[in-house]
Amino acid sequence: MMNNKLFISAALLLGLASCKSGSDSSSYDKNSLDSTAIAAITEDSYKAYVAKLSSDEFMGRLPFSKGDTITVNYIQEQYKALGLEPGNGDSFFQEVPMVEISSKPVNPTLTFKGKNGDLTAQYLDDYVIGTPQMAETIDVENTELVFAGFGIVAPEYKWNDYEGLDVKGKTVVVMVSDPGRYDKTLFKADTMTYYGRWIYKFEEASRQGAAGILLVHETEAASYGWNVVRSGWTGPRLSLVPENKGANLSKFQGWVSNETAKKLFQLGGLNADLMEQAKKPGFKAVPLNVTTNVKLANSFRESKSNNVLGMIKGSKRPDETIIYTAHWDHLGIGEASNGDSIFNGAMDNATGVAALFELAKAFKAAKVQPERSVVFLAVTAEEQGLLGSQYYAENPVFPLKKTVANINMDSFNPVGAMNGFRVTGTGQTELEDYAILSAAKFNRKMVPEGSATGGGFYRSDHFNFVKVGVPGLYMGSGGDYLESDTTVIKNRQKALAGRYHAVTDELDDNWNFDGIIADIRLFFDIGYTLSMDSIFPNFKAKSEFKELGDKRLSK
Numbered sequence: 001m002m003n004n005k006l007f008i009s010a011a012l013l014l015g016l017a018s019c020k021s022g023s024d025s026s027s028y029d030k031n032s033l034d035s036t037a038i039a040a041i042t043e044d045s046y047k048a049y050v051a052k053l054s055s056d057e058f059m060g061r062l063p064f065s066k067g068d069t070i071t072v073n074y075i076q077e078q079y080k081a082l083g084l085e086p087g088n089g090d091s092f093f094q095e096v097p098m099v100e101i102s103s104k105p106v107n108p109t110l111t112f113k114g115k116n117g118d119l120t121a122q123y124l125d126d127y128v129i130g131t132p133q134m135a136e137t138i139d140v141e142n143t144e145l146v147f148a149g150f151g152i153v154a155p156e157y158k159w160n161d162y163e164g165l166d167v168k169g170k171t172v173v174v175m176v177s178d179p180g181r182y183d184k185t186l187f188k189a190d191t192m193t194y195y196g197r198w199i200y201k202f203e204e205a206s207r208q209g210a211a212g213i214l215l216v217h218e219t220e221a222a223s224y225g226w227n228v229v230r231s232g233w234t235g236p237r238l239s240l241v242p243e244n245k246g247a248n249l250s251k252f253q254g255w256v257s258n259e260t261a262k263k264l265f266q267l268g269g270l271n272a273d274l275m276e277q278a279k280k281p282g283f284k285a286v287p288l289n290v291t292t293n294v295k296l297a298n299s300f301r302e303s304k305s306n307n308v309l310g311m312i313k314g315s316k317r318p319d320e321t322i323i324y325t326a327h328w329d330h331l332g333i334g335e336a337s338n339g340d341s342i343f344n345g346a347m348d349n350a351t352g353v354a355a356l357f358e359l360a361k362a363f364k365a366a367k368v369q370p371e372r373s374v375v376f377l378a379v380t381a382e383e384q385g386l387l388g389s390q391y392y393a394e395n396p397v398f399p400l401k402k403t404v405a406n407i408n409m410d411s412f413n414p415v416g417a418m419n420g421f422r423v424t425g426t427g428q429t430e431l432e433d434y435a436i437l438s439a440a441k442f443n444r445k446m447v448p449e450g451s452a453t454g455g456g457f458y459r460s461d462h463f464n465f466v467k468v469g470v471p472g473l474y475m476g477s478g479g480d481y482l483e484s485d486t487t488v489i490k491n492r493q494k495a496l497a498g499r500y501h502a503v504t505d506e507l508d509d510n511w512n513f514d515g516i517i518a519d520i521r522l523f524f525d526i527g528y529t530l531s532m533d534s535i536f537p538n539f540k541a542k543s544e545f546k547e548l549g550d551k552r553l554s555k
Contacts (some may be wrong), residue, residue: 006481020207028368028532033441037385040365041520045511049354051076051507052348061345062332063381064100064307065257071328072306075378076355079310082360087309088397094307096380096391100516103130103238105294112145114290116125117333121260124148127214128233129254131296133246134201138296138543140171140211140251145264145288148172149278150179151201151213157187158281162208163495165285172205173261175275177221181453182279192455193544198222199385205250210253212294216261216275224453228501229255234334237386240391241302245355252367262547264290270502304331305380307388309397310423312363316371321398322530323375324359324523325389325461326352326409331501340503342484347505351412355385355520356488363531370531372404379461382410389461393468401555404536405431406472407527408462413477415492417514420447420479421522427458429471430537431526438525442518447478469552471537472525477515 052058052074058068059334086092108123121127140232149161151174159179163491178196180187187193194200199217205213233255244248256264265272268289277283308384314320330345344350354377363374375398379388396403421439423432426449436446457463462472481489495510530537539549 004220025473028415030437030529031441034346034366034368034528037362037366037528040361041086041517041524043517045361046354046358046517046520047507047513049357050346052355053350054344054507055306055341058344060332060343061328061330063098063329063384064301064303065332067332068305068329068380072308073516075308077330078357079308079360079376080308081343082357083364084310084376085313085358087311087377091310092373093141094308094309094397095304095394096237096307096388097241097302097304098381098387099134100101100236100238101131101298103298105129105484106297108537110294112290112292114264114266114268114288115269116267119263121256123389123545124230124234125271126260127254127256128229129252129294129296130233130237131246132239132242132249133251133296134242135299138294140294142167142291142293143169143171143211143291143293144276144384145171145173145268145276146285147278148285150175150177150195151204151281151334152178152195153204153287154187154193154195159187161278161283161285162204163284163315164495165208167210171214171292172210173214173216173256173264174200174201174205174363175216175278175452179281180277181221190453192453192458194455194458196455197458202250202553204359205253206248210250212250213254213300215255216258217255218258221453224500227517231331231501232383233335235332238381238387240387243494264288271319278426280494291428305388307380307392308378309375310360311359311373311375312370312374313367318370318373319399320402320545321375322330322372322404322527323377323406323465324356324409324527325379325381326356327388327461328353329380329383329388329519330376331383335502337503343501344506346507347414347499348411348501349382349409350507351414351516352409352506355409355412355523359524359527360521363528366528369531370528371530374527374531382461385466386461389464393464394459400468400552401469403465403470405530406462406465406470408429408460408472408474409523410460410474412516412519414496414511414513415481416489416512417482417502417518418477418479419443419482420445420477421519422447422449422476422478424449424460426474427540428457428466428543429473429539431435431471432471432475434537435473435475435522435530438522438529440524444522445479450478450516458549464517469545469547470549471539471549477519
């Protein structure tokens with residue numbers, strides 16, 4: 001685990017110390033702060049942005065809804081008001097073609113037949129299900145269930161849950177996370193890899209030809225409760241338009257609760273400790289001796305949402321870009337809870353979009369304008385699987401070779417100011433070295449990441465930049481709270497708990513903005529330092545993405 005005494009490469013130190021621009025020497029002093037730019041980031045304006053974005057007027061900011069149009073137009077208006085140039089030619093928008101698939105079981109009761117009788121599961125309470133295919137009906141009869149451990153094929157870790165297994169026409173039942181969570185000698189120990197992500201498991205099941213896949217939900221391994229799964233699967237689901245209308249993908253995908261999974265093992269005459277056995281090397285997939293019929297009624301429509309881009313052109317190297325990202329979307333309108341059905345998404349992620357506006361203010365106010373271009377990219381459909389950033393990474397407006405870094409902002413902490421920061425995915429990129437140097441100006445230090453078993457490095461928009469070789473930084477506050485009254489802090493934490501993907505994620509009097517403003521000012525200085533530098537940061541030597549970074553920079 002890295003900390004604030006992290007080794008910084010000599011080459012990077014030299015570059016940060018000089019901040020030269022080839023033969024054009026920059027007057028920027030890496031150890032100084034632009035007080036005018038910092039002062040431009042204010043609580044009053046920031047709070048107003050968050051209040052507006054998370055108001056009922058925006059209808060939960062769901063892509064393909066009226067809230068989509070309201071949101072992207074509002075972001076464009078703010079970019080114009082802040083004096084930003086359009087980021088996509090003469091437009092502030094990048095169209096993102098997607099398909100919305102509404103999928104429900106014909107019968108909400110799903111029946112499983114097994115060696116020891118039948119089991120009925122109730123839609124939303126016990127399971128959720130949908131299809132990635134653009135088909136009006138999905139009808140899979142008598143599909144056999146096979147327990148395939150983690151559902152992982154990872155040659156570099158000598159792990160293959162599908163070895164010798166033919167799952168064509170069958171339904172695989174797999175666990176979330178990866179083996180390293182349970183045995184620190186496996187994979188990357190308790191730092192979850194991409195193999196632990198649910199999206200990978202869906203991808204692998206399709207590659208294996210499975211008719212369907214059901215993930216076994218377990219709160220600690222998933223890092224969120226069943227309520228998050230339920231709310232995320234209640235309404236229509238979005239994806240980028242799949243090749244061949246998704247014909248090559250599994251016919252259905254879904255989750256079952258942990259309790260339901262245990263009952264399935266019992267139904268097939270198997271012991272639930274098979275899930276423990278699957279955590280060890282050498283496990284072989286096991287038929288569950290259970291079958292089911294899945295019939296889904298679907299409707300779908302193709303349309304476009306938008307990423308919204310504003311920019312400040314660099315004064316000396318405008319073709320080199322630093323890209324700040326924050327996703328503007330949330331969950332829209334869903335199941336009512338205590339009479340409220342709008343998922344306002346104040347923390348997730350009105351806080352991030354509002355930060356884009358504050359950062360733009362700061363860069364515009366800087367005494368010396370950035371030498372590299374700075375792009376403010378509000379992306380769509382993060383909640384649907386990082387779709388907006390995926391589309392951008394696959395269809396970049398600015399060449400990837402000249403993209404210096406991505407700095408991603410998602411869900412700021414409204415409890416209070418802290419004396420440190422933590423990087424999600426510590427040890428992955430040289431951007432954390434920039435963060436350490438900037439944080440020192442604010443008397444803040446880097447603290448250990450803490451538990452990385454939730455796979456946060458693979459769960460936000462920076463990861464799509466990482467996948468194409470661009471270093472991405474995803475970080476937030478950490479360490480100890482500066483406020484001395486621990487009772488106040490604990491009460492605030494209690495009042496703000498449980499709001500993730502809930503209708504209660506709203507702006508209220510429990511919020512404290514001190515830490516958020518401090519974090520935004522830190523984000524500014526990191527990006528400003530990068531904008532005045534001539535070096536292209538890369539991935540660290542032990543990162544699994546180092547080869548991708550090298551390849552991008554060598555083109």
